[in-house]
Amino acid sequence: MDCIITVELGTYGIRVFIYDLSGRVIGSMKGHYPTFHTQPDYSEQDPEQIFITTLYVLKNILNEYIHPGKYKVASICFCGSMHSVLPVDAKGNPLGNAITWADNRAKKEAQELRNSPLGKKLYRETGTPIHPMSPLVKIAWIRDHDKERFRSASKFLSIKSYIIHQLTGEYMIDYSIASATGLLNIHTVSWEGDALQYAGITADQLAVVAPVLSKAGKLKKAYQQSLGLQADTKILIGSSDGCLATLGDGIIKGEAKACITIEDSGAVRVMGTSVLKDEQMRFFNYLLTNDYYISGGPTNNGGNIFEWFTRQFGEFASQFDMEDSMQQLLEEAANVPAGSDGLVFLPYLLGERAPIWNANARGAYFGLNIKHERKHFIRATIEGILYEIYSIGKTLEEQRSIENLSVNGSFGTIPFCSQLIADIFNKPVQVRPEFHSISFGAYILSATEMGIYTSLDDAATKPIDPPDVFKPNKQHHGIYADYFRIFERLSAKLSDEFEAIANLQQKYTHPDKLLMNDKL
Amino acid sequence: MNQFVLQYGKSAELLLFPHILELGMKKNGSIQANSFPATVAEGLRIYHIIEGRFEWYINHQPHVFYPGDVALIMPGIQLSSDNSVLTIGSFIWIQLAVQKLDNGHVLPGKWSRLSDSEATAIGKILFVNNLPALSRFNEVCSIIKCIYTELVEMEVAYQTRINQHIDELLIQVTRKITRQTHSTRDFPQAFTNLEMALRQDLSHQWTVEEMAGLVGMGTTLFTEKVKSFSGFSPINYLINIRISEAIKLLKRADISVTNIALDTGFYSSQHFSTTFKKLTGYRPSEFRKNHLRNI
Numbered sequence: 001m002d003c004i005i006t007v008e009l010g011t012y013g014i015r016v017f018i019y020d021l022s023g024r025v026i027g028s029m030k031g032h033y034p035t036f037h038t039q040p041d042y043s044e045q046d047p048e049q050i051f052i053t054t055l056y057v058l059k060n061i062l063n064e065y066i067h068p069g070k071y072k073v074a075s076i077c078f079c080g081s082m083h084s085v086l087p088v089d090a091k092g093n094p095l096g097n098a099i100t101w102a103d104n105r106a107k108k109e110a111q112e113l114r115n116s117p118l119g120k121k122l123y124r125e126t127g128t129p130i131h132p133m134s135p136l137v138k139i140a141w142i143r144d145h146d147k148e149r150f151r152s153a154s155k156f157l158s159i160k161s162y163i164i165h166q167l168t169g170e171y172m173i174d175y176s177i178a179s180a181t182g183l184l185n186i187h188t189v190s191w192e193g194d195a196l197q198y199a200g201i202t203a204d205q206l207a208v209v210a211p212v213l214s215k216a217g218k219l220k221k222a223y224q225q226s227l228g229l230q231a232d233t234k235i236l237i238g239s240s241d242g243c244l245a246t247l248g249d250g251i252i253k254g255e256a257k258a259c260i261t262i263e264d265s266g267a268v269r270v271m272g273t274s275v276l277k278d279e280q281m282r283f284f285n286y287l288l289t290n291d292y293y294i295s296g297g298p299t300n301n302g303g304n305i306f307e308w309f310t311r312q313f314g315e316f317a318s319q320f321d322m323e324d325s326m327q328q329l330l331e332e333a334a335n336v337p338a339g340s341d342g343l344v345f346l347p348y349l350l351g352e353r354a355p356i357w358n359a360n361a362r363g364a365y366f367g368l369n370i371k372h373e374r375k376h377f378i379r380a381t382i383e384g385i386l387y388e389i390y391s392i393g394k395t396l397e398e399q400r401s402i403e404n405l406s407v408n409g410s411f412g413t414i415p416f417c418s419q420l421i422a423d424i425f426n427k428p429v430q431v432r433p434e435f436h437s438i439s440f441g442a443y444i445l446s447a448t449e450m451g452i453y454t455s456l457d458d459a460a461t462k463p464i465d466p467p468d469v470f471k472p473n474k475q476h477h478g479i480y481a482d483y484f485r486i487f488e489r490l491s492a493k494l495s496d497e498f499e500a501i502a503n504l505q506q507k508y509t510h511p512d513k514l515l516m517n518d519k520l
Numbered sequence: 521m522n523q524f525v526l527q528y529g530k531s532a533e534l535l536l537f538p539h540i541l542e543l544g545m546k547k548n549g550s551i552q553a554n555s556f557p558a559t560v561a562e563g564l565r566i567y568h569i570i571e572g573r574f575e576w577y578i579n580h581q582p583h584v585f586y587p588g589d590v591a592l593i594m595p596g597i598q599l600s601s602d603n604s605v606l607t608i609g610s611f612i613w614i615q616l617a618v619q620k621l622d623n624g625h626v627l628p629g630k631w632s633r634l635s636d637s638e639a640t641a642i643g644k645i646l647f648v649n650n651l652p653a654l655s656r657f658n659e660v661c662s663i664i665k666c667i668y669t670e671l672v673e674m675e676v677a678y679q680t681r682i683n684q685h686i687d688e689l690l691i692q693v694t695r696k697i698t699r700q701t702h703s704t705r706d707f708p709q710a711f712t713n714l715e716m717a718l719r720q721d722l723s724h725q726w727t728v729e730e731m732a733g734l735v736g737m738g739t740t741l742f743t744e745k746v747k748s749f750s751g752f753s754p755i756n757y758l759i760n761i762r763i764s765e766a767i768k769l770l771k772r773a774d775i776s777v778t779n780i781a782l783d784t785g786f787y788s789s790q791h792f793s794t795t796f797k798k799l800t801g802y803r804p805s806e807f808r809k810n811h812l813r814n815i
Contacts, residue, residue: 031751032751052760055800220801222801222802226798314705320745
């Protein structure tokens with residue numbers, strides 16, 4: 001029987017799923033690879049370790065589920081994090097580590113470009129907000145600060161392109177990840193001349209842009225043998241994590257529905273046939289296909305902030321017992337009225353992207369009075385994280401109507417959080433427990449490529465299990481709406497003070513302490 | 521308890537204990553010139569501060585010790601103070617003879633009842649962490665006092681008891697180090713620290729006990745946590761790192777395959793070649809031919 005393998009190259013590691021043709025999970029495995037922070041603002045990964053981990057996990061999952069059983073692998077579809085940059089030499093050998101999306105070394109370049117007319121034009125053409133995450137400014141940084149590496153670089157790849165090149169020998173990049181480089185014109189779907197010029201490279205230094213259903217060459221003989229895969233196993237280029245999470249959640253174009261992902265970080269996304277235009281450059285517009293745009297806004301501060309809170313104030317009955325400690329806090333939070341009796345939390349511990357795009361933003365508890373207890377802080381922390389999600393959704397609603405929400409990601413799918421999202425947005429929320437949207441999105445691509453579905457829309461509207469639905473509580477919504485107005489005003493009004501405190505933190509904190517962890 | 525100093529070779533009490541090089545308690549009531557000259561000792565020195573405030577330099581780095589704190593000075597490392605003066609206060613200390621291995625690690629001697637792997641783990645943790653100041657650590661004082669009492673009173677089976685106390689002291693110190701260096705709340709951070717330690721000494725034949733010890737966990741819980749966090753058993757995760765580093769070295773022309781194997785922690789080039797081929801489909805030499813960098 002045929003089956004489909006999906007490979008997700010994520011921030012913390014690789015995740016591999018095996019699906020049967022109807023979309024049921026046969027098995028899954030993961031493998032961690034590290035992120036290195038050798039200097040403040042640096043965030044790097046070792047491409048060789050990512051590749052070895054990929055091979056290792058693939059080999060293990062094939063040995064466990066495929067080789068002993070009745071399955072034959074029809075295709076392997078790849079999904080990757082966006083915004084990574086890996087310079088390679090003429091032989092395809094990496095020149096140092098890959099720079100990941102979370103790397104902020106190009107913040108000065110980004111700020112200058114963002115404030116220039118060229119920046120505004122590039123944002124309109126490429127759909128990628130001008131930000132240190134963008135490969136556009138990262139490559140410019142390498143050109144100016146790592147000249148030797150820039151000179152030796154034959155190509156600038158994404159991590160996923162590198163892994164695919166290792167496996168098949170092809171240099172390819174899919175529409176979605178290409179559209180998140182800041183170098184692709186999303187209207188013409190070709191490398192944008194002005195962006196190339198800004199970065200100081202030529203189009204042949206980038207991989208070949210291919211639609212998400214494209215085959216990315218054939219698996220090299222050595223890997224066919226070591227993995228035990230047949231020569232006709234299709235290698236599909238696939239898409240990005242953000243686009244596939246949206247597709248996997250069953251969102252189709254033209255539907256008045258948004259997809260909310262909250263893992264460590266988070267995003268709110270919609271799908272449409274046109275881009276979102278925004279003079280303030282608050283949204284991204286990425287390509288799934290020629291006529292499907294995934295648009296939305298990202299946040300730095302999601303489940304990682306609640307984990308931070310748990311580490312500081314959780315009980316930890318035994319060593320490293322994060323899960324039980326979080327569970328206990330959630331139970332305590334449930335005993336506090338909606339709105340935390342007037343304690344409001346700004347969650348910007350890691351600076352913030354959408355909608356305020358302020359790297360200097362910082363956290364705050366506001367409205368403390370003598371009656372507040374520890375439990376109020378717990379609930380306020382969760383509410384603050386979700387107010388931030390709402391502030392992205394609210395800006396999206398200026399351009400798109402949103403009637404339903406679909407929520408995924410480990411933090412967003414905690415029932416307590418899903419209910420709060422429904423209440424804060426005043427919209428019904430759909431959640432599929434134990435469901436991995438990104439991988440399912442990659443399954444949809446593969447199954448559509450195989451002709452099992454007539455189109456991506458057709459596939460996306462045939463979910464295999466009905467979701468749980470959280471209905472909004474009107475009374476709670478009223479309370480949240482009132483407090484959210486304060487949240488929103490504080491986020492804007494504190495702008496000067498954010499900058500002042502961020503500067504002092506920089507001035508008085510030992511540089512070693514500024515090494516950000518990988519939870520950006 | 522009054523001041524005392526026992527030294528192996530000078531004090532009859534230590535005749536049966538060649539591994540206790542020195543044991544003492546000092547009460548310093550006045551400041552005098554040259555009362556605390558810089559010293560380098562061949563043994564592992566552990567000082568526990570009872571009273572006063574001491575500013576000492578360990579390996580030329582300044583540290584301030586308050587009552588309850590412990591100074592841990594590895595063999596061959598210098599201990600000194602400003603102008604060689606001892607400030608007012610009191611402390612208790614012990615100096616233990618330990619085996620020094622070629623790689624700088626230490627091992628307890630034959631007197632120890634620690635198992636081989638536990639002894640290696642303790643030696644490794646003491647060496648890797650290089651943490652000369654341990655705060656709020658009164659257990660050290662009571663163990664050293666017990667050793668002294670046993671030495672003086674010589675009750676039945678005191679020899680065994682003293683050696684047990686020394687093992688206990690090493691265990692306590694090691695655990696304190698792992699607790700002080702790693703949060704017991706942030707496993708991803710602990711794992712990152714572990715990964716750094718592994719990479720710094722990749723040629724070492726790491727055991728799971730040593731890795732667990734570095735994170736301050738028992739091996740069973742450690743293996744379980746690593747598996748659920750990384751998807752791999754600790755040893756397989758280590759193999760990942762070894763192969764990834766080997767790949768980088770294979771792309772350079774200036775190092776032989778045998779040396780790459782040993783540098784990255786494989787027992788032999790044969791072991792390396794088999795593992796490498798199993799995972800990547802290529803023998804290291806083939807891989808090298810395809811990927812050698814043009815320089």
